[in-house]
Amino acid sequence: MKKTIPLLIVILGGLIFVAWAFSPHYLIQEVFYNQFYLPWIYAASGFAMFLGVISLSMMHSNKIKRRAPKWQYSYLFFAGFIVTALAGFIGGTQKGSVLMWMFENMQMPMSATMFSLLAFYMASAAYKAFRARSPEATVLLVAAIVVMLAQVPLGVRISRHMPAISQWILDVPNLASKRGIALGVGLGSVATSLKILLGIERSYLGGGD
Amino acid sequence: MPIAQEIVREAHYSVGRPDTYDRNNVFYLTNVQFAYVAGVNGIMIRERMATNFFMGFFAAEALLMTETGNAVGAVQIAGTDAVTQIPFFITTCQYTLIGEELYAASAYLNREPMLLGNLKAQDYFKFLITSIVLLGAILATFEITGLTLLLPEK
Numbered sequence: 001m002k003k004t005i006p007l008l009i010v011i012l013g014g015l016i017f018v019a020w021a022f023s024p025h026y027l028i029q030e031v032f033y034n035q036f037y038l039p040w041i042y043a044a045s046g047f048a049m050f051l052g053v054i055s056l057s058m059m060h061s062n063k064i065k066r067r068a069p070k071w072q073y074s075y076l077f078f079a080g081f082i083v084t085a086l087a088g089f090i091g092g093t094q095k096g097s098v099l100m101w102m103f104e105n106m107q108m109p110m111s112a113t114m115f116s117l118l119a120f121y122m123a124s125a126a127y128k129a130f131r132a133r134s135p136e137a138t139v140l141l142v143a144a145i146v147v148m149l150a151q152v153p154l155g156v157r158i159s160r161h162m163p164a165i166s167q168w169i170l171d172v173p174n175l176a177s178k179r180g181i182a183l184g185v186g187l188g189s190v191a192t193s194l195k196i197l198l199g200i201e202r203s204y205l206g207g208g209d
Numbered sequence: 210m211p212i213a214q215e216i217v218r219e220a221h222y223s224v225g226r227p228d229t230y231d232r233n234n235v236f237y238l239t240n241v242q243f244a245y246v247a248g249v250n251g252i253m254i255r256e257r258m259a260t261n262f263f264m265g266f267f268a269a270e271a272l273l274m275t276e277t278g279n280a281v282g283a284v285q286i287a288g289t290d291a292v293t294q295i296p297f298f299i300t301t302c303q304y305t306l307i308g309e310e311l312y313a314a315s316a317y318l319n320r321e322p323m324l325l326g327n328l329k330a331q332d333y334f335k336f337l338i339t340s341i342v343l344l345g346a347i348l349a350t351f352e353i354t355g356l357t358l359l360l361p362e363k
Contacts, residue, residue: 049240051210052237052240053237055210055236056236056238058233059233062233069255069256070255107241110243110247111242111244114243114244114247114273115243117273118269118272118273121272124276125272125276125297125300125301128300128301129296181292181307181308181309182292183338183339184331185290185292185308185309187309187334187338188290188309188312189290189312191312191327191328191331192312195324195327200323200324200327203216204212205215
């Protein structure tokens with residue numbers, strides 16, 4: 001029983017969304033999706049976030065209790081969480097509020113910093129990938145050099161055919177392999193969805209009866 | 210969250226090590242992409258991870274996490290259906306499951322007849338789709354477009 005009801009919910013929910021994806025009928029598109037599902041999901045997402053906050057708080061409070069390695073950082077989580085929540089609850093979330101100031105001047109620059117690190121990580125990954133240790137790696141190296149040169153004026157100066165060769169590499173061998181992977185991914189995701197819908201894959205229900 | 214915790218608990222029980230399961234190890238971090246990367250990278254560096262598994266869909270965060278894993282010397286195994294991230298995983302991880310291999314991993318590991326049958330069905334479908342693509346290409350070359358029109362893009 002502990003497994004049957006969740007399994008039925010999953011199967012029923014899955015079948016409804018299969019109908020939503022394939023049927024343009026008013027009942028499923030408008031009545032179910034727009035009038036029923038979307039308002040419910042907006043309401044439920046708040047509770048999901050609440051569960052997440054509880055989970056994170058429990059993890060950090062346990063770390064502090066157990067004096068786990070680097071437990072002092074957990075106080076920073078609580079400090080950040082309380083200050084941000086108070087700023088939102090007291091000052092509101094409109095433009096010009098403390099919360100928006102914190103978002104624009106703290107969170108955005110920190111996210112941008114993380115994103116900009118990607119450029120350096122890409123250079124390091126490219127160095128590893130382009131070391132010509134085998135014939136395949138050499139082909140990769142040559143293809144990458146051609147594609148990169150074609151993006152800059154220097155490439156056209158070297159050869160006026162460079163952009164055309166680069167486009168051919170992107171449109172033919174590159175796209176063929178991407179489509180091959182996409183085909184496999186499509187079939188794999190359909191098979192996995194069917195396994196869940198038909199109750200073959202049940203690991204998410206846990207091991208109890 | 211409870212589903213994720215159940216899956217991990219089930220894995221610990223199935224290998225006979227229920228004592229090693231701690232539900233606090235499965236926790237929510239954040240839904241902001243780069244804040245998540247910062248959190249995961251911090252955990253990797255502080256805890257000196259021995260092994261990292263990256264399974265599922267990834268975007269720009271993939272390389273940031275795998276390079277950090279590389280820097281701490283972790284053994285890394287990745288699997289993704291995100292075509293744009295596969296090159297980064299191949300470069301920075303020891304083993305990479307490419308595309309559909311991600312879905313085949315469970316069948317490969319536990320060898321259950323039902324799951325293996327599923328894989329075989331996928332292969333048959335792949336053969337069928339490739340045959341239709343080839344046939345369509347040949348027919349279209351000779352300007353016979355009946356099959357192409359029968360299978361519209363949208």
